[in-house]
Amino acid sequence: MMREDDFSRLELDLKGCERNYRHFRSLLEPSTKLLVLVKANAYGHGAVEFAAMMQRAGADYLAVAYPVEGLELRQNGISLPIIVLTAGTDFFPEIIRTRMEPSIPNLETLEAFCIHLRECGLSDYPVHIKLDTGMHRLGFMTSELPGLLDFLKVHPEVKVKSLFSHLCVAEDPEQDAFTLNQFQLFEQNTQALIEGLGYAPLRHILNSAGIERFPQYQYDMVRLGIGIYGVSALPGVELAPVASLKCKILQIKHLREGDTIGYGRWGKAGAGTVIATIPVGYADGIDRHLGRGKASFSVNGHRAPTIGNICMDMCMLDITGIDAKVGDTVTVFGADPTVSELADILGTIPYEILSSIPRRIERIVIR
Secondary structure (H helix, E strand, O other): OOOOOOOOEEEEEHHHHHHHHHHHHHOOOOOOEEEEEOHHHHHOOOHHHHHHHHHHHOOOEEEEOOHHHHHHHHHOOOOOOEEEOOOOOOOHHHHHHOOOEEEEOOHHHHHHHHHHHHHOOOOOEEEEEEEOOOOOOOOEOHHHHHHHHHHHHOOOOEEEEEEEOOOOOOOOHHHHHHHHHHHHHHHHHHHHHHHHHOOOOEEEOOOHHHHHHOHHHOOOEEEEOHHHHOOOOOOOOOOOOOEEEEEEOOEEEEOOOOOEEOHHHOEEOOOOOEEEEEOOOHHHOOOHHHOOOOOEEEEOOEEEEEOOOOOOOOEEEEOOOOOOOOOOEEEEEOOOOOHHHHHHHHOOOHHHHHHOOOOOOEEEEEO
């Protein structure tokens, strides 16, 4: 029988996760609620596993992108309040049945949701009103707020649980003027809504970068995304890398000078070249642009560069001079190299790499 560590796996460091949680919690007032984003399979970490960790850690809310993501959590025993950030209009019965809470970005969605609530005989159902303060993706514009208030005053089916918006460039000091303008607009619009509603919903606008750089705008709740997974917006802040993608060497080959490696024969062996084949490829989130020596992975404490093209399910490493054998563990990313290092090579962000790790890679919580 295969052991759980016999093949490729994404190890989730529970202690590292708790350390990151404490770091962000320490930046907040004790009364400020903390929402953790577990959308996109918890940024590739495994939604069920990560949501359970956050539930134990004391998070107040979880957020998913789509209803199906929230349904998976409910089916696996996650009882925390769940905000569905992109609720759409097709899954309202499932949202209501499982007591998830939709984000409402426009009047059309709100009207459709109220119809379903009336059919169910429900009132005061919690919804989260999204405001557009500059992202221009989803949310109510300032000019649309009077119509929103008029609608809410005559529809007891819903009660506004929170008012929120999304920062565009909180991580970029050169664009702080834009971010500060977003805060100002958010304050003005939420105050107008609170006065019109006659009660004060929760307010939240800070993302991970915002928590670190603008804690004075934490309001009643903050939304912790990439930060909980170990990526900071601040230089010099050492968060714990929660996810480590690891696999084992399948085969080692001693090649002759001039031998070629992989599809397209892009890998070229020099004198005494030794390569190792490992069971991860572009179908496992290892971007093809990391091949041909662009990236190196850790083998027994030494860096081994990729050689040749990345295949769908495998890739090859140049382990010349490294003491290694079949079955030894290779770290694709984790503490060394970090996911941020690979992101820099690709000219992208850690989010993309993490969320590209497919479900066929087993998630294992390391306590």
